[in-house]
Amino acid sequence: xxxxxxxxxxxxxxxxxxxxxxxxxNPLDPNASRPEVFVIKTMEVEVKGExxxxxxxxxxxxxxxxxxxxxxxxxAGQILKSFSLPPGLKGLAFYEGKFYxxxxxxxxxxxxxxxxxxxxxxxxxxxxxxxxxxxxxxxIVFFDESTGSFMKYDFGEKExxxxxxxxxxxxxxxxxxxxxxxxxxxxxxxxxLFETDGRIFASYSLPTASPSGIAxxxxxxxxxxxxxxxxxxxxxx
Numbered sequence: 001x002x003x004x005x006x007x008x009x010x011x012x013x014x015x016x017x018x019x020x021x022x023x024x025x026n027p028l029d030p031n032a033s034r035p036e037v038f039v040i041k042t043m044e045v046e047v048k049g050e051x052x053x054x055x056x057x058x059x060x061x062x063x064x065x066x067x068x069x070x071x072x073x074x075x076a077g078q079i080l081k082s083f084s085l086p087p088g089l090k091g092l093a094f095y096e097g098k099f100y101x102x103x104x105x106x107x108x109x110x111x112x113x114x115x116x117x118x119x120x121x122x123x124x125x126x127x128x129x130x131x132x133x134x135x136x137x138x139x140i141v142f143f144d145e146s147t148g149s150f151m152k153y154d155f156g157e158k159e160x161x162x163x164x165x166x167x168x169x170x171x172x173x174x175x176x177x178x179x180x181x182x183x184x185x186x187x188x189x190x191x192x193l194f195e196t197d198g199r200i201f202a203s204y205s206l207p208t209a210s211p212s213g214i215a216x217x218x219x220x221x222x223x224x225x226x227x228x229x230x231x232x233x234x235x236x237x
Contacts, residue, residue, distance in 0.1 A: 036205040037191060037222065037234040043077035048229040052092025052101065052132060053173060053213025056114065060215055060223055060231070063092040063101060069117070074217070077231050083117030085110065091133035091142060091174070092213070102130035104145045109133070109153075123153065128160050132174040132213070134181070141181055143171040150181065150194075164198025173214035173224070177236075184211040184224065191224075207232045 049064035059080060060072040067087040071080040091102035091109075098120070099112040107129050111121035123140075128151055133142035140153040141163065148167035153160050166183075173184035180201055181194040189209060193201040208226040215223045224232040 034190070034203050034205055037207060037224070037232075037236060039207050040221070040233045040235060043075075043231040043233070045072060045077035045229050045231055046079055047072070048227060050212050050227060051089055053215045053223065053225045054092050054094045054099075054134075054175075055215040055217045055223070056094040057218065061092060061094065061099070062213065062225060063089050065089060069099070069101075069112075072231070074223075074233075085112070085117075085119070090131045090145075093133050093135050093140070095135040100133065100135070100140060102133050102142060104129040104131050109140065109142075125153075125160060132171050134174045134176050136176045136181060137179075141174065141176070143169075143174060143183075150198075163196055164194070166198075172211040175214050175216045175222075177216050177220070177222070182214060182216065182222070184214050186211055191222075202236075204236065207234065 047062050047070050051063035051065050054061050060074055061069060062072060063069045065087060067085045067089060068082055069085060070082045073080055088103050088105055089101050090104050093100045097114050099114055101110045101112055103110065107125045109123040109130055110119050113120050128144040129146040130142040131145040133140055142151055144151045149165045150163040151160050152163050170186040171183060172186040175182045177193060183192045183194060184206060185192060189206045191204040191206050195201055208224060210227040211224055212227040213225040222234045224234055
């Protein structure tokens, strides 16, 4: 084989392997190579089901679609107290002494006093069906189940604006992490970190096949709730 043909063959091989790596490491590819979150401990809890998950600075709170909201201790997952709301809830977030709880079928978010468990306000979304949500930089960020997009609600402007599309995602939890939007995706079992324009900053494999809510505490520990009644205390470090 002449020198030219050897160089050409080498170029083709390098191009082939390079392209293979780009496809394989596509962050939206469910088969892509990605790191796993580091599981610190797994807690068995008495709460099971679908619904939001949040951290209030001291305790974890888990909502289930039956309408029950449970306060859970962070080290063992023991139930500390609970209160009831109408069934059909989805997302749950804590902010400045209040819970923000989404009801996709009502196209609304109920505002609940965290101490009494009493509904004190109701935010009507009109054209959006809010699912899992979080408080991000003083605004509500939520997954709109009717359009498959992430939206932002501004308390001051009282308006909903689109952030980015995520059609095809089966969102199973939302929170914020270091200025980015963290999303648990159930179909691919991937934990994503999104920039606010929809660019993917990083992605990690989830430790459970049935995620249902994520919550980040002040020490950057990530609590991942599983519908079968487990809480995974994890870290990205």
